[in-house]
Amino acid sequence: MKRAALFIAALILAPLAASPIAAQDYAEVSLPDPEQESQALALMDSIRCVVCQGQPISGSNADLAGDMRRLVREHIAAGESPEQVRAFLVGKYGDWVSFKPVVRSETLPLWLVPLLALLGGGWLVANRIRVRKA
Template identity: 50%
Template sequence: MIAVRRFLKVLAVWLAAMAIPVAAQDSMPPAPYAYNQLADPQQEAAAQDLMETLRCLKCQSQSIADSDAPMAGDMRHQVRTRIAAGEEPEAVRAWLVARYGDYVSYAPTVSKTTWPLFAVPLLLVLLAGFILWRRLRTRS
């Protein structure tokens, strides 16, 4: 009985210690450029255009421009900071893809890992056309 109580106390202390970092993450202030636009309208337009083509990794169905997730805010901050520093939008996209993977981009490029996404639909269309051609040929 004493061992069970001691175990429960240790478990309660451990769970409380594990909850502190999680609580601290939610209370962190957003990055400066997460919700503030750049002063230069051309740079802000370039950043906005880029942010609309990048996927929020937490929401997965929204762009980082539309998402209110803290991670999307951090990504918006990174995009705006890099564009304000003079980087080209495609260089920023390449950096984000290198950091988070091809999934972050709504416009994936053909690479070693993404070629099946482009090839399989084409093969399915060709297969359906072949089957249709064979059926029509045997009926006539």
């Protein structure tokens, strides 16, 4: 009876004793610091999975996406800023891996088109108003 009780106690206590020793796999496990974890999660939402390309790494089951989540958490836990980690991944896979568009000479049209459209629309409206007044 005593032995059985000991056995049960060991069963209950074993995982408790083992968990701090076992290595955390940061592909699936949150960082202990909630501030860092929220930074990591925000970054994962804006990094594209290079296997299933429509998805961010936060929502992909691909092995490589898990590897990238682990990398993001490890780099952030090591004190890097999310933008440094993004730059690291962009340096490996190019701009395509980031969902956040960058301002550069090739991407300038992307930023200028909405502005031009607004100006064009304003010009059209202004013209229209002037016609009515006349």
